[in-house]
Amino acid sequence: MGEAALGGVQGVVPGPGQLRLGPGRGGRLVTAATIIDYDGLSCYTANLAAYLDGEFDAADLISRSVRSAARTDLPPPLLAFSHHRVRLERLPDGSRLRYRHASSAADALRAVADQLHQFGRVLILVDNRRLPWSPALPAGPSAPHWLLVDGAEGGDWRVRDEFAGLLPDGRQRPFAGRFSSSRLAEAMETPEWNEQQRMRNRLACGFPLAGADVPGWWWLERTREPRPAQRSAEETEALPGRWLEGERSALTFLGDRLARSAESAALHLDDCWALAGHHRFALRHRLTAAAPGDPARPMLAAAAERWAALPRLLRYAVESAARGRPRPGIIRRAFADALAAQLALGQTDADQPFPGDQT
Numbered sequence: 001m002g003e004a005a006l007g008g009v010q011g012v013v014p015g016p017g018q019l020r021l022g023p024g025r026g027g028r029l030v031t032a033a034t035i036i037d038y039d040g041l042s043c044y045t046a047n048l049a050a051y052l053d054g055e056f057d058a059a060d061l062i063s064r065s066v067r068s069a070a071r072t073d074l075p076p077p078l079l080a081f082s083h084h085r086v087r088l089e090r091l092p093d094g095s096r097l098r099y100r101h102a103s104s105a106a107d108a109l110r111a112v113a114d115q116l117h118q119f120g121r122v123l124i125l126v127d128n129r130r131l132p133w134s135p136a137l138p139a140g141p142s143a144p145h146w147l148l149v150d151g152a153e154g155g156d157w158r159v160r161d162e163f164a165g166l167l168p169d170g171r172q173r174p175f176a177g178r179f180s181s182s183r184l185a186e187a188m189e190t191p192e193w194n195e196q197q198r199m200r201n202r203l204a205c206g207f208p209l210a211g212a213d214v215p216g217w218w219w220l221e222r223t224r225e226p227r228p229a230q231r232s233a234e235e236t237e238a239l240p241g242r243w244l245e246g247e248r249s250a251l252t253f254l255g256d257r258l259a260r261s262a263e264s265a266a267l268h269l270d271d272c273w274a275l276a277g278h279h280r281f282a283l284r285h286r287l288t289a290a291a292p293g294d295p296a297r298p299m300l301a302a303a304a305e306r307w308a309a310l311p312r313l314l315r316y317a318v319e320s321a322a323r324g325r326p327r328p329g330i331i332r333r334a335f336a337d338a339l340a341a342q343l344a345l346g347q348t349d350a351d352q353p354f355p356g357d358q359t
Helices: 043-052 058-065 105-119 181-188 195-202 247-260 262-267 269-289 297-322 328-343
Strands: 002-006 009-013 021-023 029-031 069-071 096-102 122-127 144-153 156-161 165-167 170-172 175-180 216-223 243-245
Touching (some): 043 058, 043 144, 069 247, 096 105, 105 122, 105 144, 105 216, 156 181, 175 181, 243 247, 247 262, 247 328, 262 269, 262 297, 269 328
Antiparallel strands (some): 009 175, 069 243, 122 144, 122 216, 165 170
């Protein structure tokens, strides 16, 4: 277990599989329902799962939501990805999460404190470059990042980051510790995001969430409200623009598009890493639930290995292209292998039932 201590920060980097305790609603202490292996999840999904865990079966909710979907009508080389086929901001108890904005740090911290009082935790949007455990500190690129605040003690804020991944500047590992108010406010002050980053913010829960599109201080407010007879445009289940949904169509398209455009492949390394990681998470969950003698176990493990290989092969191809040696065949094969392994299970994301669909 590593330790971290910088100005306004005290914390530890938890070891693999470490069980954490956190405040429940109303400040009650609850234990996590399961020890979740967050490996492969994006910063959005990993910290959303941490937010949900202890109150809901987060691993089951997340794993059942996973899908492949790619938007095809954006100006090249840009693509968009949706990793969830239900609106994960709609929570099973009928409440929902929405981006909220403040124009000052003081207003933002008051709102965070109010969410802590009501629910015991709150998700905030931060600039990953401003996190002391980020390999992008201090001169790397800014990137949007969700962070979980799960308590306040003695003037400090308890924070958790369950994200782990290899970034361009190095490997980022999970963190649990404390921030001073000044450090938290600094992390929450977000810059002007580029269009790709704004799309990631909007599609973090699978379908567009309004907000997180201008500089300032942002968090996700949880509210309870009756569902209207008619949904607003923000609540519809349709994705804006032209999309290919489901593994067969989306992965075939992505393999071909990224093989033909080295620029697009390089631009979407992180998106493809998240695509693969979400599927690996869902497969691990199914593998854990499968009985020891279940004949599907070898196929689940094989599919997880294919997904794990996809971002490694894509990165290799991108780096090779940067040296003047494109590898389009490797890209096509990586996506084709992941698709074949998934189809061998006999059930794709579009076929999986989702009990209690949040509609």
